[in-house]
Amino acid sequence: MCGICCMLVLNPQEGISNTLGKDTLESLQRRGPNCSQQLSKEVPELGYNIFFSGHVLHMRGCLKPQPLQDTQGNLLLWNGEVFGGIEIGPEGNDTQIILQHLSSCKNEESTLSVFSAIQGPWTFIYYQAFSHCLWFGRDFFGRRSLLWQFKNAGNLYLTLTSVSLSQSVSKYGNIPWQEVPARGIYKIDLQRNTGGNSLAISWYPWKYRSIEYEFKTLHLGEDVQFIEELPSFVSVFLNGSKLFLIAPITPMNYSVCETCVDTADSEASSVNVESFLSDEKKKKLVLQFINVLSESVRRRVLFLPRCQIHPSSQFTVSNKANVAILFSGGVDSMVLAALADHHIPQDEPIDLLNVAFKQQKTSAKQKKSNASRALEEETLQEDNSGLKETTSFNVPDRISGLSGLKELQIINPARNWNFVEINITLEELNEMRQQRISHLVRPLDTVLDDSIGCAVWFAARGIGTRTSNGEIQPYISCAKVVLTGIGADEQLAGYSRHRVCYKTSGFEGLVKELGMELGRISSRNLGRDDRVIGDHGKEARFPFLDEAVVSFLNSLPVWEKADLTLPRGIGEKLLLRMAAKELGLTASAVLPKRAMQFGSRIAKMENHKEKASDKCNRLSQSSID
Template sequence: MCGIHAVLSPAPPGPSHTHAHGLPAEIQRCLHARGPDHFGQAARAIHVVAAAAAAGPDGGAPLWSLRLTASVLALRGDHVARQPLVDRATGSVLCWNGEAWRVGGDRGKRGRRVDRGENDGEAVLKLLLAGGSARGLEGLLGAVRGVEGPFAFVYYDAPTETLLFGRDRLGRRSLVMASDGAGGVVLCSVAGAVAGGEVWKEVEADGIYALRIGAEVSRHEWVVGGDGADFVSGIGRFNRALPSERCKLAAGSSSVAMLREQLLESLRLRILDIPQPPSADGKTRVAVLFSGGLDCTVLARLGHDVLDADQGIDLLNVAFENPRVVAQLQKESNGNVPDFYEACPDRITGRRSFAELQKVCPGRAFRFVAVNVPYTDTQAHRQQVISLIHPHNTEMDLSIAYALYFAARGQGYCAEHPLPGSPPVPYTSPARVLLSGLGADELFGGYSRHLSAFQQRGYAGLVDELLLDVGRLGKRNLGRDDRAMAHWGKEVRFPFLDERLVRWAIGTPAWEKCDFENDEAATGVEAGKRILRLLALELGMEGVAKEKKRAIQFGARTAKMESGRVKGTTLIS
């Protein structure tokens, strides 16, 4: 995880008298927070040769300035790769934020895994240099298309005077852009004030963007060729087949076994070989954003199968003091002050699922971290959270971001010895890698609207609804979520959104994921995400397999803190 800031402007670089490093103070602070291990800058004065040639012999070479800034959270390789990454031979510069699990997979080739001890940003730079040298812009685009993993990047290719930037196919890392007020462009991992009053907007995850210095920005598709329009999120084709006879998804179904293998491989990429966190004993390097629900608990359970026996796993369970709910609880209890944190729905579910994990994985050091957030803390951090989620600006955005922001901070209480009556002790998780179960609902039919679509139009309706959800994964709020959680120097990873797992899931017929034609009595678990529920049963977690879907803002009680009449679409005041 890193922080990126780039300014391309039609003016020579000059000294700044208002901001250290030429950055607004708030943006610099947020970049440091995202990447505490290194902070660096690179600058280029660009004489646009192509533009001068087009203007004729008397036109002169227009001068542009480019300043690139990067902060680094070192999680890959055996050393800290100091960014921006500079190729001294060509003058090209890369700012890389994210993970390249595999590279070199363009044009139907299977990409290679980035080796243990190899830094992925440096590997991507080598591919960009080789691609650009051999085939110019097409070679650069091919190098980016061949990367599997969550990322955002800005790359200046000096030989072609081209600025390349973008986010991965699913938009799992943040990148926002704005005008600099002078005809140039600003790109950043976080939003902030811009000279000239221009506003920030998310860089879409719908392709790779290229800006030839002095020209217009162009967008290039993830998939090249006439069949590219059939690809969902640039990853694969959706299976729209309908069953010819009644089907039943059961524990022994091949798709359940395949899901287990896909998740295990996704987790191996994401939780093995994580460097030891600073100022920690190295026994806990991974934490799970843990509501106790189906998706996150299955990840924790399978993480047990992947990690070495001596590695701990922190379970971050967040609960808020919601004044409106507390007042209602006090009223119902005749004025007694209840333990409103323990009364939160996600806290109740979390402790129940934690107990089930301990039962099925007795040798694993799972640590349940009760992240209790007083209302005063919520108010104290309100402006910071609003700033981080910008340009998102609704009450729903804020309520979701509160939960992710405080969970990622990882400060709470736990029982050192999980025995009855053990007193909670203050604890801050040292883990710098967080796991999220996001994506399971879209892939496997976990929303109530999936059931409604089936009831209205059968499998044809269900297929259309699933295709709609998967197709807009890249337009989801993942950039917002990244900004909220990365502020604590943490990186969130999404095992369900691994490209290969997504390709397999969308290629699997709908009835092999959620067969709504069979009720709960037929299989023991409800139809929504039935494939994942059957996997939970196979893993020995019957209670988890039967957990109902609950939105994070209601489970943690961040929604409607002051008034029950506030709508989620209301703009933040």
């Protein structure tokens, strides 16, 4: 994880060094606390200045300051992890090796081949000295944040950054930030963008390697358009050579089943996940899925640095915990925990980060409206007879999390599972939203973005308590890597809207919906989550969005992944639930989907009449602006 920023000024009237304000530098440095560096490049003969600011979170190899510069004058800002495609040894430095590859590129094709090869999350900003070109972009899924902002205020400005820069509002008016679309990579030819008051950006979209599929694939031809809204003085166009990046995944299987049996009328009581595993073909498929997901987790939990965070003495800190998991006790986080257990050394703890928001006292009318959830929570509590007396923090995710902890302790009693109870009051939520969280969530602005952004920020911070030898102790997680289960619902039909879609449009509608889910995950989820988790100097990693995992799931017809004729807790994410059972999990394998904003109860803390899609006024009240 790194905080990267680049400011380009065309036809500058004055230098642009030291343009980042104190708040902005601190925000970038929180993402990259181990090393910071700033460089300026002024080319008056071509009429442009560029300012680079790099802040490094050291993850592996020798620590290298950014921007990294080679002997040819090329400069690279890199925020990513290479998990495949390009050889990076356990002690290798990603930034250094990527720059070596780019330094040997003498044309567009060779530059594109480098980024087509990389497997793993990344954003980059690369200045190619000999051609006077500025390249930038995000990976295929958009797993790392990159924002852009354009200004035409005497000079023409482009700013690219991991997080929005707060001082822009007061200095230039309310000029919006936007996420750089994860639809390819981009290039600005600075020799051709001299003079005038417009900016032209070449676009290199993704294209699948092979079109030899019977099902629908992605065709990008001459009519491909860049449809995102931009200022009138900015144009983004398909590159003149019509070159493309090669997509790192297999395209979605859009097959529609015409012979599948509808099991909607079968008795729910007769259906269980174990029964599916008795089918030899299904069991083989489950084992294949476990293998590919396990390898994804392995790549993300090995070769990590030792913990070097030294908080105040009031916290108990494990110096061995390198990996934490956003943990609700649901099937996604439980499977990740079980697989991480296979690869992390036995003497190393795993931090399970479980967040809960304090609940206000409810009226009799509200209690009655909550009756539909009572049975589920009572069932979970029956399996947790050792739980403390119900408190205002005993939200559904806390109950299911403690239940999941017991399952993990049964699977591996020798492991030190640090269940971190992170309890947040309304007062602390309001304070930290104003101070830190709101500008990290932006440019997203809905009630849903606020709820999830705040919940993830507090969870990833990892400050709470744990119970050790029957004693509750203050605790802070110092793990630099935070695993999250995002991507499972989008690929395996985990949301309630998928059931609605299947009911109204059948398999054809469902598979189109899943294709759309994966296509928009960068703009709806990943940039926001990367900014929020990265604010703690930690790195979000997404095992369900590993290229091999997505390719495997994309290759399957939709009915192999989910059966939405079956009851909740079974039909959605059926393939993952079978994998959970195969891994030895029990109650968590059939726990119905519960969104984080409801499971943590953050959605119940403030305006109960809001809709998830409403614009959230609380996000516009940041004191940073």
